[in-house]
Amino acid sequence: MKEDFLYFIWKFQYFKSIQLCTDQNENLEIISTGLQNHDAGPDFLNAHLRINGIEWHGNIEIHVKASDWKKHQHSQNRAYDNVILHVVWENDFNVFRKDHSLIPTLSIKNCIDPKIQDGYTSFRLNDDVIACGSQLENVSRLHKLAMLDRVFLERIERKAGKILQQLQHSNRDWEECTYRTLAEYFGFKVNNDAFQRLSSIVPIRLLKLHAYQPLQVEAFLFGSAGFLSDEANSPYMKKLHREYKFLSHKYAIKEKEMSLHEWKFLRLRPANFPTIRIAQLSSIIINIPHLCSAFLHISSLESFIRFMQHPTSEYWHSHYHFGKTSQKPISAFIGKSALQSLLVNVVVPLQFAYGTDRNESRYKEKAIQLLEAIPPENNKFTKLWKGYSIKNNSSLDSQGLIELYTQYCQKNRCLECSLGVQVLNSKNKH
Known part of the structure; x- marks a missing residue:
């Protein structure tokens, strides 16, 4: 019990x-x-x-x-x-x-009532991924919409809350907060922790001071990440080594340098290698002077894709890793699916958090409207809901479905979910 x-x-x-x-x-x-x-x-x-x-x-x-x-x-x-x-x-x-x-x-x-207890027991013993999935057709569309709206708000408020905590850690510097939030999600889950640590070693103010020299921004990030500890075997790497030696001494960051074991490559597609992502992050920082202001003005997926079209440096057009030449040409730009993920997980929560902090509802409404206009996500969580009578027409729906599964279904919180309650109620009536 x-x-x-x-x-x-x-x-x-x-x-x-x-x-x-x-x-x-x-x-x-x-x-x-x-x-x-x-x-x-x-x-x-x-x-x-x-x-x-x-x-x-x-x-x-x-x-x-x-x-x-x-x-x-x-x-x-x-x-x-x-x-x-x-x-x-x-x-x-x-x-x-x-x-x-x-x-x-x-x-x-x-x-x-024994019928209620039996219904609850069947929930607890159900091995289906969605415990009430087979009964969802008995739940009214109104209840489904209400629950999706509820869990979506829970999700975006939780994400915004995390950004507001980061804002406090960043001494209420919105630019630093935006940079750290963006950097973390450049890890695309597998390397989130490593990117978070990297952004804490090299603050945005130092990168902006040297943004007029792109090689120095890359040296800052690759060196602090621990990728410049090996012997240089190309002109590009030699330049990075030289710049990082100067910068790490000037700003006393050598002792904070990360170890290579903190980065994960196993089972990742080459396009997701942390080396490629660091090169892409460097390009964004070099080409976008004011990250926070820019992200607050994004109003569509198309405008975000255009805005983020900044190529990596030439070396990364033919390398996935230092010293290893690729047999195939590599895209110089961040892929559309990755950009959609960054828009959903960084830009939208940032707009919502900014609106919450400044008590300006227009930013929160803009964030919600932006999610409604983005195509639905297609990932392992949203796929679980296919075949059930519940909508997934936009990224707003997708975020609700992800929250519903990860925070309710996966944690057996059926009786805190209005869908589960409705299923039990319907069983009690029969």
Whole structure:
């Protein structure tokens, strides 16, 4: 038995409520179950009960076992002083208030409709990737749209929140914050951590100071990333070595230099090698003087693709790695799918975060409109939803579907999802 099921049972009152009594044999009438609390403190707030004819207003705490109250040390937490009912699956412990009065307990183990419990059990034992997938056709389109909107907002607010945390770490420098956010996503998941560390070693202000000399920007990044530790075997590499030796001494960054083992190449397509991505990032920094301002003005995928069409230096037109010549010519530009990913994961959250920080809704609305205009994503998460009666017409839908799967389906949070609740409700009606 899980607490989330008990929350569901209490919230929707799926138990025999006629002539309900507490475990202390007091008549209990539930006027309002209260509002579910997803933060710290009691599970339901501002409930309204009538116990033995006396009305009570307060909070509800729910546990599988009553003794969990002691295990969770609620007695030492003043947030639980106003609990008026302890709802449990199994009552194995009496809970008292600070004035030593007993908190009424309701055991609901024997009060639950068996159909609801069976439906919940089938959820828990379902091996399907989407536990309720086969039942989604029974959920109304309105509920699907509402849930997708909800999880999309949760996702974009979480991403924006991460950017706002980065803003604080960057001393509220929006340009530095944008650069670090962009650099991290140039890792395209596999090398995100490494790119994040690289951007922390070389701040944007140093790169901008030397942007008029492109070779120095590349030397900064490749050297700090640890790629210039080997012997130089080409004129290009010799120049990078020379520039990095000067820059690392001038700015005292040699001791912060990364190790090659921090970078991952295994099972990556050559176009995704970190060497190629660093060359592309260098080109962006060299050619775009004000990253933050530029990204805030992006309004379409097409304009973003045009804006980011800056070729890498000539060496990377024929090399995926230092000293290794490619048999085939290499594109000098970032691919369209990669740019769409950067737009969705960097530009849109940045616009939303900026609007949140400045309290300017136009930037947040612009971010949402931009996602609505971008074609749907086609990745391992969105593919999971194919065949189910749920839409994926734009990147806004895709972001909602990704959030729904990774934060709800994958974590078995079916009873916190309105789709799962609707499926269980429909089973209860039959």
